[in-house]
Amino acid sequence: MTVHQITAAGLRLAYGDRVVVDDLTTTIPAGQVTTIIGPNGCGKSTFLRAIARLLKPKAGEVLLDGKAITSMRTRDVARVLGMLPQSPTAPEGLTVADLVAKGRHPHQSWLRQWSRDDEAEVDVALRLTGMQALAGRPVDELSGGQRQRAWISMALAQETDVLLLDEPTTYLDLAHQVEVLDLVDKLHADLGRTIVMVLHDLNLAARYSDHLIVMRDGKVVTSGPPADVIDAELLRDVFGLESQVLVDPVSHQPLIIPVGTRRAADPEGDVPAGADGRVRLEKASAR
Amino acid sequence: MTALVTGRPRFGRGPLTMVWRPRLVAANVVLAAVVLVLFCLNVGRGDYPISVGGVLEVLAGGGTDVEYFIVWDLRMPRSLVGVIVGLGLGISGAITQSITRNPLASPDILGITAGASAGAVVVIIFGAPTLLGVTLGVPAAALLGGLLTAAAIYVLAWRRGVEGFRLILIGIAVNSILGALTTWMLVVGEIWDVQKATVWLNGSLHGREWSHVWPAAIAVGVVGVVALASSFPLSALRLGEDTARALGVRVQLSQAVLLIASVLLAAMCVTAAGPIGFVAFVAPQLTVRLVGTAGPPMLASGLMGAALVVGSDYVARVILPIELPVGIVTTAIGGPFLMYLIIRTNRRLAR
DSSP states (O other), X not given: OOOOOEEEEEEEEEETTEEEEEEEEEEEOTTSEEEEEOSTTSSHXXXXXXXXXXXXXXXXXXXXXXXXXXXSXXXXXXXXXXXXXXXXXXXXXXXXXXXXXXXXXXXXXXXBSSOHHHHHHHHHHHHHTTOGXXXXXXXXXXXXXXXXXXXXXXXXXXXXXXXXXXXXXXXXXXXXXXXXXXXXXXXXXXXXXXXXXXXXXXXXXXXXXXXXXXXXXXEEEXXXXXXXXXXXXXXXXXXXXXXXXXXXXXXXXXXXXXXXSSSOOOSSSOOOTTHHHHXXXXXXXXX | OOOXXXXXXXXXXXXXXXXXXXXXXXXXXXXXXXHHHHHHHHHHOSSSOOOHHHHHHHHTTOSOHHHHIIIIIIIHHHHXXXXXXXXXXXXXXXXXXXXXXXXXXOHHHHTHHHHHHHHHHHHHHHOOOEETTEEOOHHHHHHHHHHHHHHHHHHHHBSSSBOHHHHHHHHHHHHHHHXXXXXXXXXXXXXXXXXXXXXXXXXXXXXXOHXXXXXXXXXXXXXXXXXXXXXXXXXXXXXXXXXXXXTTOOHHHHHHHHHHHHHHHHHHHHHHHOOOXXXXXXXXXXXXXXXXXXXXOHHHHHHHHHHHHHHHHHIIIIISSSOOOHHHHHHHHHHHHHHHHHHHHHHHHHO
16 A cells, blocks of 8 residues: 655635635644544634545645645545545445445446455455444444444545544444544554544543644644643643643553543542542532 | 355456345336336226237237227327336436435425426416527426426525535425415416316326327436436435545536436426326335335336336226326325325434
8 A cells, every 4th residue: 555645735724704724734644643633613624624625725735645636536536535524324224335335436437336356345344343244234223333333444445545534433432432443543553544533532632643733723733743742731722721641551642631620639638539529429419 | 146245246247347136136127017017007998998918919019900009009108108207207206315315305395396387387378488589388398497496496405515404495495486386377377278287287198199208208218318327426425425525426516417317307207297296206215115225226216106107097097986187196195105204204313
């Protein structure tokens, strides 16, 4: 698989007259997992859509190997970039196998709708995502985590060097979020795919990314490896969040502990672990 | 045939490869056979009855001279128009329902059929207008009405792409407005014209001749082939616009070609036989349930439409005590089916 270079140069993105991203310039490191983070409405999903060519820039360009992506043929782009939109929906009754097979669309034609290559790639994609046993089931009958794996499997069957994922963990419980991100990491580590995703959970973003792009108000604030980028000061500036940043004992990446205005333990008093909350709860129920 | 991927055995002959779907193939064969039998039944029925076998024999070149005359010259056009119109309506509905991902989005519910009807009724009631030196007949007016309505709905529903639900709401509104317009014309028109318009508005195969068959056959044939040829991106379009574009589909272009084909088919069918209600809506949905695919397959939906129209015509002429226009029978089937679908959709959303 060839390595492709994605660059955004002076990107200006807008919905109608409302400018969401302005003068954005950044580079996506090839062969790595990049995550775009930022507060709600900062333009991170919009930026991802522009990379996927789902949104035409008002100014500037997304460059794929130095070539403007808007000047390329839709089909050629689809052989290099795979995109999983936010919470996609499959038509009722569509089986997992049929969904994953749709990933072969950019490699197919009216005459060549199901070649040996298609068959083999779909089989591989189903195996990698652990969806083989569920291949005959309708997508709408699966659980949230399984459904997301089916869609990732489809993007995988597309055989693209770059995979763009817009909030792949939305609506999933923590265990399934980790499962999906483990899968994403496997695709990157085993198959060498370049991954660009948007995530809301900062701790998961810090753990699963090689490179973070931090956005605020449609601009890139900073970017780099999680350990270099994430600290209490950045979180205060960008998210308006007071926090303590520790080292995650599992991954040795930054671990963010948010500090709100309430429910913080008195730093002076010595409180046995876990007791404080429980006592308060008992008092509340006695009232 | 063994399948590497569950449910998707491979079929290949030279450069042609596709998924082998026995149920879809069987459905097409069975539907085609049903259409043929209903066609023969309908042709055989009349003051001089001919059996299904007899009709088949005449079609194959046998039979007496009288039978030949009755089948070919007198009765065939009626049933043939029924088959053509059914095919066109079925394919038209399959396209709109697939693109909008909504079973309610068919030309009859979106108001395209109503637009074609209004166009025709204008000409019947107020006489043929002359545009740029060309006199506009009923067929041309119906076609124009259908196309103008489709354009209006598209413009009104357009907001960074066509979104299914918005399209349907606007279509239903446009449908009502055009219905009111048609009713108004029926109220103000001369009684003789109104009667002619009313029969036409119910969708009738009565009195069809070979001069009706040829234009309809050529139109539905050409547009139908264009639609089938551009059907390849349709399965990707069913996954939503973003996903389809990410899969390399030129969404706007594919949607435009398919939607225009669908509107042309629906308008041409109205031109040939009046608005035969609910066929475009029901046929694809029945086909989906028969074949078990995620979206309505185009050809099978067309065959289902043909079976519905010819079958309804037979019912309208034979089983009911008085001969009724075919559109009344199809509407009697379609109305309850619409209610069933709405109730079912509501239940699914409530879950």
